[in-house]
Every structure is written in structure tokens, then in C-alpha cells.
Amino acid sequence: MAKELGYTTMESPIGPLLLASTEEGLCYIDFANEEEGLPRLVSWCKKTFIGITPTKNEASNEQARLQLEQYFAGERTSFELPIVLYGTPFQKTVWNELVNIPYGETRSYKDIAIAIGAAKAVRAIGGANNRNPIPVIVPCHRVVGANGALVGYGGGLSIKEYLLSHEEGPLFAHSTSNPAVR
Known part of the structure; x- marks a missing residue:
């Protein structure tokens, strides 16, 4: 079970994105800035039973942010990130x-x-x-x-x-x- 959930936000051509990662990998992206997205991230954590309070952490999402920037710049067609899927x-x-x-x-x-x-x-x-x-x-x-x-x-x-x-x-x-x- 994950111990930490770090989040950050980034700008993109489709608007702000809120990214969240555990130590195992990226687990959440929301089409929102921090003000709108953080309450939804907290709610998602409760619904998925992660039981972690998200904390701002740029470093834990650096690779995801970089690869998304490359994708939007037309420099990347696939992602090479560890991801963690929480769902049924x-x-x-x-x-x-x-x-x-x-x-x-x-x-x-x-x-x-x-x-x-x-x-x-x-x-x-x-x-x-x-x-x-x-x-x-x-x-x-x-x-x-x-x-x-x-x-x-x-x-x-x-x-x-x-x-x-x-x-x-x-x-x-x-x-x-x-x-x-x-």
C-alpha cells in the first residue's frame, strides 16, 4: 500500500492538469488547477481507499510532467512511466x-x-x-x-x-x- 501521495500542477494546451503519484508511480490526473482539483483528489483518495492525504510534491511527478510536455510538443507518442491503477x-x-x-x-x-x-x-x-x-x-x-x-x-x-x-x-x-x- 502506498505511503505517500504527492501532487503538482502543470499547464498544458488543454488547460491546467493536476498530477498525483505514489512512490510506486503516477496514479491520478485531473483536468484542473490546484484549487479545483485538490478537493477532487482528496475525494478520490477516500473512494479508492488509498487513505493518504495528498501533499504538494513537484519531484514525485517530475517524469510525468516532462513526458506530458513532450507529448503535447509532438515529441512523444508513448509514455514510459510507472503507473498505478486504483479501481475494480x-x-x-x-x-x-x-x-x-x-x-x-x-x-x-x-x-x-x-x-x-x-x-x-x-x-x-x-x-x-x-x-x-x-x-x-x-x-x-x-x-x-x-x-x-x-x-x-x-x-x-x-x-x-x-x-x-x-x-x-x-x-x-x-x-x-x-x-x-x-
Whole structure:
């Protein structure tokens, strides 16, 4: 069990981000500044039974901040960070599958359901996506409706649209392996 939870904030093209890490790795990102995000982080800690009071700690989030800056600058297509996922076993299965979606590609909720062996759990996939505690790093923005429509995103559809558009930039690798690919 984690002993410390350090947080920091950073500016990004999608607005301020609040990052939080335990000694094991990054476990939380919120689309918020400290004033808005810290109460939500405290609430999340209670809901996930971490039982830790977050403390401001720039150093514990330095690698996450650096890699996110590189991602937004178009210099990074994947993250090489230790992450810790707090959630139900089903949620963790979904989130681990999201990490397999390549940069610049999308998958439908149904694609994710099939990939984890739960073909009828499409709505539950949406629920797990909505509770993803590490957006951007665990790329729930890459999950779209069966018809390719942008549906639902915890940070708002404008942020989802920005992230997908950002990934279509110069580093975007087109793929035809999946009909849901944008």
C-alpha cells in the first residue's frame, strides 16, 4: 500500500492538469488547477481507499510532467512511466487494454469489449472509461462510438477532440487494421 501521495500542477494546451503519484508511480490526473482539483483528489483518495492525504510534491511527478510536455510538443507518442491503477478488477482490465491502443488510432467501445473477452459489456466499458484516473497517459480519449462519433469524455468533448486532432499531426501513423480508426 502506498505511503505517500504527492501532487503538482502543470499547464498544458488543454488547460491546467493536476498530477498525483505514489512512490510506486503516477496514479491520478485531473483536468484542473490546484484549487479545483485538490478537493477532487482528496475525494478520490477516500473512494479508492488509498487513505493518504495528498501533499504538494513537484519531484514525485517530475517524469510525468516532462513526458506530458513532450507529448503535447509532438515529441512523444508513448509514455514510459510507472503507473498505478486504483479501481475494480474490471476497470483495471479495461484501462490496461486502453494502453494498447496505438498513438493516432482509435477503437470503439465494442472493440475494447471484444478485446477483453466481454463482448456484451459495451456500456460497462464506457463506465470504466469515465472513471479512468489517468487520462491522456491511459488513452481513454482514443475510444469512440461504433460509428466513429466522439462520445463522452471526462474532460469534455472539446479536450477529446483536441487530443485526437493532436495525434493526427506529423507523428500520426495511419492504420487500416480497424474500421473504427479515424
